[in-house]
Amino acid sequence: MSFKKIWERIVDSKYFSFGVTIVLFGILYAIGILNFKGFSKSQVFFNLFIDNAALIIATVGITFVLLIGGIDISIGSVVALTCMVSAQLMENTKLDAGIVTILVLIMGLAFGFIQGFLITKFNMQPFIVTLAGQFFARGLTCVISTDTINITNETYNAIASARIYLLPKGFISAGVLIAILTLIISTIVLRYTKFGRNIYALGGNEQSALLMGLPTGKTKIAAYTVCGFCSSLAGVVYSLIMLSGYPLHAVGMEMDAISSSVIGGTLLSGGVAFLPGTLFGVLIQGVIQTFITFNGRLSAWWTRIVIASLLCLFIVMQSLITKNRKRINSNN
Amino acid sequence: MTTLKKITSHHLFLPIFALFLLLLFNAFFTPGFFMIKFQNGQLYGRVIDILNRSSILIVLSLGMTLVIGTGGIDISQGSVIAISGAICCYLIGGSGSGEANVPMFIACIAAIAACAILGAWNGFLVSKLKIQPMVATLILLTAGRGIAMLITKGQNITVYYKPFTYIGNTIPGNILPTTIFIATAMIILLVITLKKTSIGMFVQSVGINSTASHYTGIKVNKIIFMVYVFSGICAGIAGLMESSMIAAADPNNAGLNMELDAILSVALGGTLLSGGKFYLGGSVIGAITIQTMTTTLYAVGVSSEQLPVYKAIVVIFICLLQSESFKALFSRIPENLKKSKLTEDKKVVMKV
Structure with missing residues (x-):
């Protein structure tokens, strides 16, 4: 077997994208350790998770939708709406924190369901429907309040400031636990349940999935519902970090989530994704932000530019992979 | 019955009907909506204001219509607007003496040329690398404001050079805002190009079935590439108008969510978002309708948020x-x- 063939095999492998992401993360982290004092501390690594817990959950949610070849750009607004509703309910109605959380989660579920229903039943473009969802959620946040509402609920504050020590000097927050749990459960669901396999089948080829007798409509709606739920869960975690509701929370989070997912190996044409990979997609964004914080002289907009160029790199890589696969298939 | 059906199924029915409803509402509930005053040699009034503001949207939606006609989408227009304004204001410079560092004409051309290059980048990704349009333009959407920030060094540049404000406002001696003339000129140019050449038909055929178009001998890649370049140029011109209106470059807020309004005007104009047959007239009326809606809602007391x-x-x-x-x-x-x-x-x- 020639070298070229082996290379083609490697590129064709399911985990090639995942491998590239991990190697990239490793390189970035190594550069950080070499350049900055204190980068090697365990807490720096844990902070990556603490700062990006909400983004991890949002990325899991969008991966479900990207898998079926759809898109959801309402995530950031739903996060903001969740924060605002939680803050409003806790501060002005004195409802219990647990009940409030359950209510906002149901709200997210319903939001996702309605979007999925419109997209599936009326054959509307996912982009437009979720665009309307984005407008709606962000506008509704402003209708509730245009000012910041601080969350002073004691239980909520206690949960927010809880530190869970994994190492003698390294701790994570409650939000990270939720994020990791979401990631693990979703990975299992996607891999080992009927629903998960339906999603992969649907993303691979909707026509064949339909002809095989899979419930394509229901699966589609379910995927958007999962995404809506994840958005509101991300909102809960986000509000644990921010402890407030504010109309401009999480602006553009959907784009961060999409780019993390893509960097983590999700094919935007649907059908291919590996959730642990998307985790590293988020972590890469986190590392770049940490770079900028450690450096202290670079401006925050560099994050955006670097992310965009990484995004570009991965998208181009994906298109080359797809071309490669087609060539192999035609050779066979 | 059949005539009624003919009218209601015409593609311009929906946007014109919506516009008519809005105007009717305004006629009753917004006092002085149709009043136009003649002051200092200029026309003032809500209607003029709507036309002025919607001109930006019209120019944007012209580019968007063609892109959507090929079955694509360009969500980077808002960011390109910010870049265009940033380049132009940077070149003219924010010196307090009111003089331009670079002649305004060259600055404008440079800004539009840069936007054409950005459009070409989008077109390259979509036509050559076969990346989905939404994702390809997502890259520029993410990076665009960062690039604009780099150009202005993170600050808003205020321009004191007087002629620069003429683009977004009124040239002394004219009675109507310049934006209206620019938008009209763009529409006429585009319509003539589409009518006199077969580009319009090619765009439609690519949108309906690109494979079939390829087999009929249409250079599909070339058409798609050109359409994105045109969209970039449109966004560049819109960016000049937008930054000229406030006589400043605002990388954070210039053209924010403008691409969504443009998509909305195209959809309202009867063009299907899946591509194919497109209606320029519909998009123009759609843009005016959306601006009228915005102004009406403001007049009723809805806040911008x-x-x-x-x-x-x-x-x-x-x-x-x-x-x-x-x-x-x-x-x-x-x-x-x-x-x-x-x-x-x-x-x-x-x-x-």
Whole structure:
């Protein structure tokens, strides 16, 4: 077997994208350790998770939708709406924190369901429907309040400031636990349940999935519902970090989530994704932000530019992979 | 009955009807809506204001119409607007003496040329690398404001050079804002180009079926590439108008969410977002309708933050009206059943 063939095999492998992401993360982290004092501390690594817990959950949610070849750009607004509703309910109605959380989660579920229903039943473009969802959620946040509402609920504050020590000097927050749990459960669901396999089948080829007798409509709606739920869960975690509701929370989070997912190996044409990979997609964004914080002289907009160029790199890589696969298939 | 149906099924019916409703509402509930004053040699009034503001949207939606016509989408327009304003203001410079560092004409050309290059980048990704349009333009959407920030070094540049404000406002001696002339000129130029050459037909055929177009000998890649370049140029011109209106470059807020408004105007104008047949006239009227809606809502007392809620409802409503399955739901009324079934079948056949 020639070298070229082996290379083609490697590129064709399911985990090639995942491998590239991990190697990239490793390189970035190594550069950080070499350049900055204190980068090697365990807490720096844990902070990556603490700062990006909400983004991890949002990325899991969008991966479900990207898998079926759809898109959801309402995530950031739903996060903001969740924060605002939680803050409003806790501060002005004195409802219990647990009940409030359950209510906002149901709200997210319903939001996702309605979007999925419109997209599936009326054959509307996912982009437009979720665009309307984005407008709606962000506008509704402003209708509730245009000012910041601080969350002073004691239980909520206690949960927010809880530190869970994994190492003698390294701790994570409650939000990270939720994020990791979401990631693990979703990975299992996607891999080992009927629903998960339906999603992969649907993303691979909707026509064949339909002809095989899979419930394509229901699966589609379910995927958007999962995404809506994840958005509101991300909102809960986000509000644990921010402890407030504010109309401009999480602006553009959907784009961060999409780019993390893509960097983590999700094919935007649907059908291919590996959730642990998307985790590293988020972590890469986190590392770049940490770079900028450690450096202290670079401006925050560099994050955006670097992310965009990484995004570009991965998208181009994906298109080359797809071309490669087609060539192999035609050779066979 | 048939004439009524003919009228209601015309592609311009929906945007004109919506505009008419809005104007009717304003005639009754907004005092002085149609009043136009003549002051200091200029026309003032809400209607003029709407035309002035919607000119930016019209220019944007012209580019967007062609992009959507090929079955694509360009969500980077807002960021390109910010870049265009940043480049132009940077070149003219923010010196307090009111002089330009670089002649304004060259600065404007440079800004538009840069935007054309950005459009070419989008076009390259979509046509050569075969990346989905939304994702390809997502890259520029993410990076665009960062690039604009780099150009202005993170600050808003205020321009004191007087002639620069003429683009977005009125040239002394004219009675109407310059933006209206620019938009009209763009429309006329585009319509003439599309009517006199076969580009318009090519764009449509690419949007309907790109593979078939390829086999008929149309250079599909070239058409798609050109359409994105044009969209970039449109965004560049819109960026000049936008930054000239406030005589400053604002990398954070210039053209924010403008691309969504442009998509909305195109959809309202009757162009299907899946590509194919496109209606420039519809998009223009759609843009004016959206601006009228915005102004009306402001006049009623809705704050700018709450505006999106209403926009969202309008978007969903328009898309529902365009949706085939929604139409089918309503045409199940017994007497229309056979007729609509027939037309449905015809449509399906045409699509296939």
